[in-house]
Amino acid sequence: xxxxxxxxxxxxxxxxxxxxxxxxxxxxxxxxxxxxxxxxxxxxxxxxxxxxxxxxxxxxxxxxxxxxxxxxxxxxxxxxxxxxxxxxxxxxxxxxxxxxxxxxxxxxxxxxxxxxxxxxxxxxxxxxxxxxxxxxxxxxxxxxxxxxxxxxxxxxxxx
Numbered sequence: 340x341x342x343x344x345x346x347x348x349x350x351x352x353x354x355x356x357x358x359x360x361x362x363x364x365x366x367x368x369x370x371x372x373x374x375x376x377x378x379x380x381x382x383x384x385x386x387x388x389x390x391x392x393x394x395x396x397x398x399x400x401x402x403x404x405x406x407x408x409x410x411x412x413x414x415x416x417x418x419x420x421x422x423x424x425x426x427x428x429x430x431x432x433x434x435x436x437x438x439x440x441x442x443x444x445x446x447x448x449x450x451x452x453x454x455x456x457x458x459x460x461x462x463x464x465x466x467x468x469x470x471x472x473x474x475x476x477x478x479x480x481x482x483x484x485x486x487x488x489x490x491x492x493x494x495x496x497x498x
Contacts, residue, residue, distance in 0.1 A: 364414065365392050365400055370456070372479070374496035376403055378444075380489050385410060385426075389494065395456060397449040415449050444468075444490045455479050 387405035435446035
């Protein structure tokens with residue numbers, strides 16, 4: 340093997356060992372949650388590690404990975420969203436209301452996040468999504484979100 344091949348293989352091995360990357364930019368008032376996410380559509384399902392940083396108004400940074408590989412990274416600010424990673428297929432940035440179909444559930448997540456810190460057992464947005472929440476000692480342990488078109492997200496957070 341050439342030295343270049345060895346360097347490339349070594350770099351790939353290190354990348355495979357990397358942990359979930361936390362996106363920055365929301366400031367110290369953002370709440371950080373670390374856990375697992377199962378994202379499913381009628382065609383496929385993926386389970387992986389998640390770091391979710393959010394503000395009470397719904398802006399969020401999300402890093403979703405599987406076995407150290409970045410599956411999706413999202414940032415929402417106001418009405419805008421930026422997506423990178425395998426699920427973003429080359430990346431996308433723009434108004435969340437104009438997100439491409441595979442990213443629409445992720446854009447709607449901004450509407451659900453304020454309920455993560457409330458004390459309600461469920462919430463919904465007519466004809467868009469329905470969510471249920473489980474809490475342990477007042478802290479969110481599980482959120483299950485079903486989207487009306489296609490897809491669901493199940494978050495499980497460590498306590």
